[in-house]
Amino acid sequence: MAVPKRRTSRSNTRTRRSAWRATPPTLVEVTVDGTVHRVPRALVRAVQQGYVDPATGRRR
Amino acid sequence: MSVTERRRTSARRESLLGTEPGAFASAKFARITPMKARRVVDMVRGMPTEEALALLQFAPQAAAVTVRKVLESAIANAETTEGLDADDLVVSACLVDEGPTMKRWRPRAQGRATRINKRTSHITLVVQPAEVVAARKSGRKSNGKSA
Secondary structure, eight states: OOOOOSSOOOHHHHHHHHOOOOOOOOOEEEEEEEEEEEEEEEGGGHHTTSSBBBTTBBBB | OOOOOOOOOHHHHHHHHHTOEEEEEEEEESSSSSHHHHHHHHHHHBBBHHHHHHHHOOOOOOOOHHHHHHHHHHHHHHHHHHOOGGGGGGEEEEEEEEEEOOEEEEEEEOOOEEEEEOOOEEEEEEEHHHHHHHHHHHHHHHHHHHH
């Protein structure tokens, strides 16, 4: 098992933690039954075909 | 929807909003580490609430579920107790404070034991009408220029 050789400085720890950001999902607008929903692009086709509920992102 | 009359202002509301219009909601003792919760909350800070709800719905982070619930609650508070229009609200402030940590023990080799920290968070979201937030921002800018 890999073991750290040296202690990480407080500065390096804090720099790493502050740089740890989540990338927000890119959403596109889809109109289903007249209402506009925002869903990830990968789900657009599934939403249009009625497999996925655009409000919850869950399978129907 | 009817608006309930405010009888008194809590100290928490006073510190978060002062006299400005807006509402807040908080989840206390949520079983998420503050680091992970902050990572999610940082994405929605300053966003229009409708956009933020959609983002949280599809964010892959587990903390997004709890944060979304808090945001929904804050919006409901704004509508019912403050009588604000839900359509032009903005997430004006997000706070994730550390709650109590539950300590657990993990047996290790050679009879040792190491600690596992089960951390909890207090998540607070503040929503305010977009024009209030915009006015505060522009006010701050003009102050900065004059100084």
